[in-house]
Amino acid sequence: xxxxxxxxxxxxxxxxxxxxxxxxxxxxxxxxxxxxxxxxxxxxxxxxxxxxxxxxxxxxxxxxxxxxxxxxxxxxxxxxxxxxxxxxxxxxxxxxxxxxxxxxxxxxxxxxxxxxxxxxxxxxxxxxxxxxxxxxxxxxxxxxxxxxxxxxxxxxxxxxxxxxxxxxxxxxxxxxxxxxxxxxxxxxxxxxxxxxxxxxxxxxxxxxxxxxxxxxxxxxxxxxxxxxxx
Amino acid sequence: xxxxxxxxxxxxxxxxxxxxxxxxxxxxxxxxxxxxxxxxxxxxxxxxxxxxxxxxxxxxxxxxxxxxxxxxxxxxxxxxxxxxxxxxxxxxxxxxxxxxxxxxxxxxxxxxxxxxxxxxxxxxxxxxxxxxxxxxxxxxxxxxxxxxxxxxxxxxxxxxxxxxxxxxxxxxxxxxxxxxxxxxxxxxxxxxxxxxxxxxxxxxxxxxxxxxxxxxxxxxxxxxxxxxxxxxxxxxxxxxxxxxxxxxxxxxxxxxxxxxxxxxxxxxxxxxxxxxxxxxxxxxxxxxxxxxxxxxxxxxxxxxxxxxxxxxxxxxxxxxxxxxxxxxxxxxxxxxxxxxxxxxxxxxxxxxxxxxxxxxxxxxxxxxxxxxxxxxxxxxxxxxxxxxxxxxxxxxxxxxxxxxxxxxxxxxxxxxxxxxxxxxxxxxxxxxxxxxxxxxxxxxxxxxxxxxxxxxxxxxxxxxxxxxxxxxxxxxxxxxxxxxxxxxxxxxxxxxxxxxxxxxxxxxxxxxxxxxxxxxxxxxxxxxxxxxxxxxxxxxx
Amino acid sequence: xxxxxxxxxxxxxxxxxxxxxxxxxxxxxxxxxxxxxxxxxxxxxxxxxxxxxxxxxxxxxxxxxxxxxxxxxxxxxxxxxxxxxxxxxxxxxxxxxxxxxxxxxx
Numbered sequence: 061x062x063x064x065x066x067x068x069x070x071x072x073x074x075x076x077x078x079x080x081x082x083x084x085x086x087x088x089x090x091x092x093x094x095x096x097x098x099x100x101x102x103x104x105x106x107x108x109x110x111x112x113x114x115x116x117x118x119x120x121x122x123x124x125x126x127x128x129x130x131x132x133x134x135x136x137x138x139x140x141x142x143x144x145x146x147x148x149x150x151x152x153x154x155x156x157x158x159x160x161x162x163x164x165x166x167x168x169x170x171x172x173x174x175x176x177x178x179x180x181x182x183x184x185x186x187x188x189x190x191x192x193x194x195x196x197x198x199x200x201x202x203x204x205x206x207x208x209x210x211x212x213x214x215x216x217x218x219x220x221x222x223x224x225x226x227x228x229x230x231x232x233x234x235x236x237x238x239x240x241x242x243x244x245x246x247x248x249x250x251x252x253x254x255x256x257x258x259x260x261x262x263x264x265x266x267x268x269x270x271x272x273x274x275x276x277x278x279x280x281x282x283x284x285x286x287x288x289x290x
Numbered sequence: 291x292x293x294x295x296x297x298x299x300x301x302x303x304x305x306x307x308x309x310x311x312x313x314x315x316x317x318x319x320x321x322x323x324x325x326x327x328x329x330x331x332x333x334x335x336x337x338x339x340x341x342x343x344x345x346x347x348x349x350x351x352x353x354x355x356x357x358x359x360x361x362x363x364x365x366x367x368x369x370x371x372x373x374x375x376x377x378x379x380x381x382x383x384x385x386x387x388x389x390x391x392x393x394x395x396x397x398x399x400x401x402x403x404x405x406x407x408x409x410x411x412x413x414x415x416x417x418x419x420x421x422x423x424x425x426x427x428x429x430x431x432x433x434x435x436x437x438x439x440x441x442x443x444x445x446x447x448x449x450x451x452x453x454x455x456x457x458x459x460x461x462x463x464x465x466x467x468x469x470x471x472x473x474x475x476x477x478x479x480x481x482x483x484x485x486x487x488x489x490x491x492x493x494x495x496x497x498x499x500x501x502x503x504x505x506x507x508x509x510x511x512x513x514x515x516x517x518x519x520x521x522x523x524x525x526x527x528x529x530x531x532x533x534x535x536x537x538x539x540x541x542x543x544x545x546x547x548x549x550x551x552x553x554x555x556x557x558x559x560x561x562x563x564x565x566x567x568x569x570x571x572x573x574x575x576x577x578x579x580x581x582x583x584x585x586x587x588x589x590x591x592x593x594x595x596x597x598x599x600x601x602x603x604x605x606x607x608x609x610x611x612x613x614x615x616x617x618x619x620x621x622x623x624x625x626x627x628x629x630x631x632x633x634x635x636x637x638x639x640x641x642x643x644x645x646x647x648x649x650x651x652x653x654x655x656x657x658x659x660x661x662x663x664x665x666x667x668x669x670x671x672x673x674x675x676x677x678x679x680x681x682x683x684x685x686x687x688x689x690x691x692x693x694x695x696x697x698x699x700x701x702x703x704x705x706x707x708x709x710x711x712x713x714x715x716x717x718x719x720x721x722x723x724x725x726x727x728x729x730x731x732x733x734x735x736x737x738x739x740x741x742x743x744x745x746x747x748x749x750x751x752x753x754x755x756x757x758x759x760x761x762x763x764x765x766x767x768x769x770x771x772x773x774x775x776x777x778x779x780x781x782x783x784x785x786x787x788x789x790x791x792x793x794x795x796x797x798x799x800x801x802x803x804x805x806x807x808x809x810x811x812x813x814x815x816x817x818x819x820x821x822x823x824x825x826x827x828x829x830x831x
Numbered sequence: 832x833x834x835x836x837x838x839x840x841x842x843x844x845x846x847x848x849x850x851x852x853x854x855x856x857x858x859x860x861x862x863x864x865x866x867x868x869x870x871x872x873x874x875x876x877x878x879x880x881x882x883x884x885x886x887x888x889x890x891x892x893x894x895x896x897x898x899x900x901x902x903x904x905x906x907x908x909x910x911x912x913x914x915x916x917x918x919x920x921x922x923x924x925x926x927x928x929x930x931x932x933x934x935x936x937x
Contacts, residue, residue: 080392080399080476082812089901090401090475096907097467101505103911107918108509108539113526114919115535117925123530137864141857148853151844151894158843197522209531217522220514264896269887276863276879284870474903538922589917593925603932605925652832 095259099266106270109222113277116214118242123208127215128281130187130195130203136279137181140168140271146175147268154261157244160251166244167193169257172264173237176230183227187220219278226274229267236260303706303803318403319806324389324535325803326410330417331385334376336426341369343766346728346759354746362745363430364446366425370433371451375458376420378689379547380413382554383500386696387493389704391469393797393804394487399447401471409464412457419454423447432743434544437536441517449519452511459508462550466500469493478796480815484578487795487819488564488571491578492557495585499546499553502589505768507543510536534599541592549588551685552652553581555692556623559645562695563627565793566642567634570820573626580619587616588632597668606665613663624649639791640714644695647722651687654682659734671813673743676736682729694721694772701776702790706803707783710775717775721770727761794820842899852893859886 081087117124153168194202195216203212240260243249249257306319314322344365348356357365366406388406400406423429429446430625431439440448473494477486513524514536525531564571571577593601593609627649636642658754662668671677703707731754737741747755789798800809863882871878892898897908 066866079807080401080403082396086475092470092900093474093903093907094402094405094467094471096904097501098472100907100911101467101501101912102464103505103915104502104918105505105509107915108506108513109807110915111539111919111922112513112535114923115532116530116925118926119532121531133864137860140860144853144856144860147856147890148849151849151929155844156839157844166857198520213523213529214531217524217529218515218859221516221524225512247869265890268894269890272886272890273883275860276867276883280863280867280879282870282895283867284873284875502910504916534925535922537927542918542922589914590921593921596925600929602925603930604928605921608924 064081084253086090088253091255091259092262095262102266106222106225109166109218110273110277113218113222116211116218117281120208120211120214123206123211123269124215125282126207126209127203127212127219129283130190130193130206131279132189133181133279133283135186135256139179140275142175142179142182143268143271144283146172146179147265149175150261150264154254154258157249157254157257158251162244162247162249165249165254165257166241169237169241169244173234173241176234176237176264180227180230180234183223190220220277222274226267226270229270233260233264233267236263301801302805303801304806305706305803316407318399318407320330320388320392320400320403320406321704321806323403323406323410324387327380327384327388327413330410330413331377331381334372334417334420335381338369338372338377339766339769340574341365342762345369346762348745348748350759351756352747352749352752352755357444357745358446359745359749360430363432363743364428364470366743367430367432367446367451368428369581370457371429373685374415374433374547375417375455376413378551378685379458379462380465381551381689381693382558382696383469383496383550384413384461384494384531384557386693386700387465387469387496387554389763390700390797391472391493392476393800393808394490394795395473395476395481396796396809396815397472397476398807398809398812400468401476402468405464406468409461409468412461412464416454416457416461419450419457423450426450434540435511435514435531435536435588436540437514437517437531438527439512441525449515452515452518455513456508456515459504459511462500463504466497466504469497470501473497478813478815481523484575485815485817486578486817487557488560488574488577488581489554489557491555491581492560494551495581496553496557498582499550499588501583503543503546505546506539507547510539510543513539520711524565534596534601537596537599541595542589545595546585546588546593546743548681548684549584551689552620552692555582555648555689555696556581556620558696558699559627559648560623560797561793562641562645562699563630564820565699565791566637566639567629567630568637568792568822569634570818570822571626572629572632573622574819577626580622583619584616587612587619591616594663594668597665598672603665604621610663610665613755614660617656617660617663620652623652624656638715640711640718641699641791643718644691644716644721645696647718648688648691648695649726651683651691651722655683655685655688658683671736673741675732675740675742678742679729679732679736682732687725687729688699691721692724694718697772698775699791700797701779703797703804704785705780705783706786706801707779708786708790709772709779709783713771713775717771720764720771722768724764724766724768725760728758728765729756729761731757731761794822843895844893844896844899848893852889855889913922 077084077087081090087228149171150169153165153172156168190196193204196201196218197213197220201213201216203209203216206212237260240257244257304319317323342572344356348354348362354362354693368370424791426447429448430448431444431448431449435448435452439753473490516522517524517526523529523531525533525536527533560571560577587647591613593605594613597606626799658676662677698709698714735751740750741745757776786802788801790802796813797804799813859882866878866882867875891908897904927931
C-alpha cells in the first residue's frame, strides 16, 4: 500500500485523505476523471449550439457570410491571442504548483485572471458596438447592407448565444480564479497536493478550446471581400 | 448460504448513527441521500399519478365534460413533465443506485459525496420551479415543448417549466458523473469488471447516457427560454428558423432518456431473477455488454420521433433500421433472464413477481416499439394511442415494475425491516392486472385511430376507454397498498437479517441497515459474481 | 483498482514545451485569420476547421496533459468528440438530404 492515511482532520488539512478513499492517488485520480467527465458534458452542452450554427449556416450561407462581416476581424484575432496567452499563463501556473513554487503560482494565476478579464472587456466592447448598430436580435434588429437580410438575425442570435455562453463560462472561471488565488496566497497548495489548480486548469483550457472554434466560425466565414460564398 | 440471525435494531446503523434534521439535510452519506431522494421522488410520483387520474376520469366519457381542452392540455403536459423528469429519470439511479452502488463494489461511499448531496438540492430546486408551475396554472405544450407553439403561442408558464427541467438535468448529470468515477476508481480489491453485479453494469451504462445526453436537452431548453423570454429567435420560421431543429435537439436527449429509465430497471431484474432462481444469470457477459450496447445505440435512433415531421425520408430510413437494431440487445437480455429461470427452482417472492411481470410487459412494449420503428406503419400510428400504450408498457410495465421489484428486494437492506408478504403479493398482482387493463385497450384504440392529447373522442371509442379508466383505478390501488405496508413495516415489520433472500453480492454481507461506513473492513473479492451454491469465500478483512 | 499504477501526475512538463505550443497557437491564429481573406470557395470552412482542430489538439495534448494521462482520460476525451460528431453529423444528414426526394416541400 502507498502513503498512509493522513492523521490531520480533513477540515484543517485539505490534502488529507477523505474518509471514503483508500489512497491519495485514488483521490486525485478520481478528481481528475470527475473533471474530465464534467468537461464531457460541457462539450455536449456547447455542441447543441454548434449544431444550430451548422444547420443555419448551411441553409443561409449568404446571410451568414454577410452578417459575419459585421464582426471585427482584428479585434477577434486580438482577443483570441489574449485568450491563448491566458492558457499559457494557466499552464505555467499548474507547472509551478507542481514544483511547489507558491509565489510563481500566485503570479501566474493573477496573470491568467487579468488576461481573462481583458478578453471579457474586449467582448463587452464588441457587444456594445453591436447594440449601437442595432445588430442585437429583437424588435429593433437591423443588419445594414447585408445580403439576405431576413435571415441574418439567426446569425446574430447564434453570435450572442454562443459568445454569451462562452463569456458566462469565463466569468464563472474568473470567480473561481479569485478564490484559488486567495487560497494559493494562503499556502493551501503544495507540490504534493495542488489538485484544484490542475483541475481548474482543465476547465480554463476547455473554455479556450471553445473559443478556438468560435473565432473562425463567427468571424472568418468569408473575408475575401467578394461578399458571399461560392 | 447461511443468513445471520436477525439483527437487533439497537446496533449502530446509518439511520440511528446521527439524529436531527440537519444531520439528514447536511449528510454526505450516500445511503441517507438515497432516502432523501426517496421522499422527494415519491412525492412527485403521487402528483404525477393524480394528473394521470384526471386524464382517465376525463376520458371515461367521449365528451370533453370534465375540463375544457386548454385545461386538459395542461393536465397531460404536467403528467408527462412530472413523470419523465421528476420521477422516471431519477427514480432507480438516485434512490437504489445511490444506496447500493458503493455497497455493491465494497466502497465506503461514492467518489464525490458532497456532489451527491448537491444533486439532491438541485433536484429540490427544480421541484420548487415545478410546484410553482403547478400552482400558478401549468403549461400546455406537452412535455415535448415543440416550437413554435411553445415559443410563440402558448399561454402557459413555458419558461418556468423549461427551467424546472433544465435544473433537473444538472441533478441527473451530477449523479451520472459520480457513478462513472465511482465504478472506475472505487471498486474493492479483486472486484474486476466482469465480477461486477449486473446492477452496476446497468448503472454505469445509464450514467454514460446521463453524461452524454442531458447537456443537449439543457442547451435546447436554454435556447427555448431565450427565444420565448427574450425573443431571440433560434427556431422561429419568420427569421428562417427550423422547428424541426428543435425536435432534433430535443430528441437527441429524450430518446436516450428512455434508456436512462429502463437500464437501471433491467439491472434490478438481473439481480432479482438470479436471486430467486438461486442461479448465476445466464449469459452474464452478454447482459453486461448489451447494457453498454443499449446505451451507445440508443443515441443513434432519435429520428424515429421525427418520421412525420418533414425530416428527410432518407434519414428516416436510416433511423428506422437503427431502431430495429437497438431492440436486439434488449431482446438478448429478455432471452437471458428467461434462460436463467429455465429449470431453476424459482421462488415466487414479491420482487420476483414484479420481475416476471417486467419480462412479459417489457417484451410487449418492446415489440410494439418495432411497429412504430417501421416508417410506413408509424405514419398511421404516430400521435395515436398506440404510441401511448407502447411507451407505458415499457415505462410502467417495464421501468416502474423494475423499480417496485427493486424497492421490495432491497427494502430489508435499506430499512432493516421486512414488509407484509401477503399484501405485497396482492399488490403486485393488482398492479399487473390494473396495468394491463389500463393500457392494452389503448393499443386497440390507437390502431382504430384515436388520437392522443385530445380530451374528447368519437363515441365508438368509449368502451375501450372505460376499460382503460377502470384499469387505472385498479393500478392506482396497486400502488397505494405498498405505500401503506412499507410505512407500517418501519415500525412493526419483522427485523430483517443481513441476507433475508439468500442473495450473493457484497451488499448482503453487511448488516441491515448497513453501518454508516458500509463495511467494518474493506472486503476483498476472490470469487466470480453470483456464486450460488459455493461456500462463502468472500473474506471480510 | 485499475490504472492506479500510472503515475501521470508525477510527470512535470518542461516549460519549453508550453512555450513551443503557445508559439504554434499564436502563429496558427494569425494564419487562419489571414487565410480567411483569401477566396478558396467552399474550402474556406474546411481549412478554418482544420486549423482549429490542430490548435485544439495542441491545447488538449499539452496544456491539458492528455498526452501524459491515463488511458481512461484519453478514452473520455475521444468519447467527447465522438459524441459531438454524432450529434452534428446525424442531424445534418437530415438537413443535407431533405431535397433528395425531388418532391416539392420534401
